[in-house]
Structures are given as C-alpha cells and as structure tokens.
Amino acid sequence: MTEPTARTARSIDDHLERVRTRLERLDAPAAAEAAANGAVLVDIRYAALRDRDGLIPGALVVERNELEWRLDPLGDHRLPEATGHDLTVVVICNEGYASSLAAASLQDLGLHRATDLDGGFQAWRAAGLPVLPPERP
Numbered sequence: 001m002t003e004p005t006a007r008t009a010r011s012i013d014d015h016l017e018r019v020r021t022r023l024e025r026l027d028a029p030a031a032a033e034a035a036a037n038g039a040v041l042v043d044i045r046y047a048a049l050r051d052r053d054g055l056i057p058g059a060l061v062v063e064r065n066e067l068e069w070r071l072d073p074l075g076d077h078r079l080p081e082a083t084g085h086d087l088t089v090v091v092i093c094n095e096g097y098a099s100s101l102a103a104a105s106l107q108d109l110g111l112h113r114a115t116d117l118d119g120g121f122q123a124w125r126a127a128g129l130p131v132l133p134p135e136r137p
Contacts, residue, residue: 015101016101019100019101022107023104023115023116024115025118026117027118027123027127028117028124028126028129031092031117031124032124034088034090035058035090038088039089040060040087040089040090041056041058041059041090041092042059042060042061042071042090042091043055043056043059043092043121044067044092044093044102045092045093045121046063051134051135053121053134054132056092056124056129056131057132059092060079068105071089071106073085073111085111086113088113089103089114090117091103092116092124093120093121094120094121094122095120095122095123096119096122099120103116
C-alpha cells in the first residue's frame, strides 16, 4: 500500500470542512420543520447513546454502517422510506460531525437533498424539541 501524496492527504478536519460546503445544514428548529414537511430524520447514533439520551419521535434509527444500503432507492436492502433520489433526508448523530460525513455519502449516491442536523441530537434536545425517553428493560 502506498502512502498518500501531499496533494491527496488531508486531515479529517479539512475533509469535514470540505464536505460541509456541499450541505445545507439545518439547525434543530429547521430540522423539526423539515420533518413536519415530509423530510426523513435518520438517527445514526450508536445504541449506547440512544439508550442513554432517548430518541427523536418519528426518526428512523439506522446504524451508520448500514446507512447507504438502507437509504439507496435502487438498493435491494432499502427501507420502505427510501422512495427516491428526491427524498429529503436529515442525518442526525450525537453532535453533528459524523452526520455531515454520512449526509455527503448519501449525496454521492444521488440523494441530492441529504443534509444533517448542525449540533446533532444534543442541539435538538437543547432546543427543547421532543425526545422520547430511553426504553428501560
């Protein structure tokens, strides 16, 4: 395996900044409004965070490692909500970093309206928007 050249090498911070230029990131109230108007909220947080903090009502829970397979409208493993490439998808992680990378990946699949929640779940909760408490066994 060869080392990346100076031309192709970049830090994750640089990559994140570059990716975000493609996104029309939403703050929490705008994400809630988008969902009310038919956007699909997709929670990619791992189970421990969902168990700790709860869930956004109506959001699809899709593990990050399955995201592209579940939302690809042309894929065999897509969710019923993956109805077409015009679907507005708002990806939500815990604080709004991984979600930017995930939204850009969805755009690369042709989901041109994919974006993310700036500040993630924590911004949603801080805005006082609805959160379902974690399920307790």
